[in-house]
């Protein structure tokens with residue numbers, strides 16, 4: 623599978639507040655990844671960085687194929703657009719280099735699929751929240767992006783539009799689009815999501831941690847990834863300034879600490895990470 627995007631050691635602060643800490647993630651063509659987490663945990667920030675809209679303070683976003691098309695659905699699409707959907711989508715399509723014939727056909731089809739036909743000639747500034755959201759989604763998928771980033775795309779959508787979005791995402795995935803999205807309290811996307819991650823305290827962890835009551839974070843100095851990557855008790859590994867961060871189910875902590883000491887690693891920190899999915903989202 624071809625790699626489409628690689629985020630390497632992303633750090634982001636706003637003021638003195640650490641939002642994202644040493645996050646690395648690579649995404650392949652055709653993969654759907656969900657980023658979950660509590661309000662304010664940094665999901666939108668991470669998505670903006672992956673979409674190239676915001677720069678990290680440290681770290682790199684690498685697109686191996688430099689010419690990829692990126693579609694981005696922001697959490698809140700601007701409301702005060704003096705354009706109609708027809709005008710706005712034509713404008714977006716033109717600057718993306720889509721031919722006039724294809725553009726007309728695609729705009730009509732997408733407006734129809736989201737039941738926006740009857741609004742196509744009216745100004746977006748007078749639209750309801752859900753209809754604005756639909757325009758925000760259509761502008762992002764109009765050019766059939768290689769990478770589609772959606773920040774809480776269900777927000778404001780009625781049930782038929784949610785179903786339509788799910789169908790469209792499935793189609794795009796089938797055509798090879800890589801999808802990165804975030805959402806709250808919805809099981810709708812579960813059938814298309816390949817891997818979920820969870821942002822907590824600035825760190826990115828695989829969502830299967832959530833099946834555990836508690837996860838310990840162990841910071842180790844003096845060991846390499848290759849020393850620990852085969853250990854079954856280790857749920858995930860991250861790096862922090864030359865040290866390793868090991869995520870370990872609480873029940874296996876002592877065993878892992880013993881193994882670290884046996885390899886003469888130095889234990890710098892052991893702490894609790896509580897994942898209470900329903901309470902925090």
Ligand SMILES: Nc1ncnc2c1ncn2[C@@H]1O[C@H](COP(=O)(O)OP(=O)(O)OP(=O)(O)O)[C@@H](O)[C@H]1O
Nearest residue numbers: 636637641659660661662663664665666667668697
């Ligand atoms: N441009 C900015 N300037 C300063 N602080 C910011 C900025 N953008 C986000 N933040 C802060 O960064 C933190 C993470 O925000 P972000 O919007 O990424 O979280 P989120 O997980 O998407 O939240 P939600 O689920 O509520 O949408 C918050 O504390 C937020 O107030």
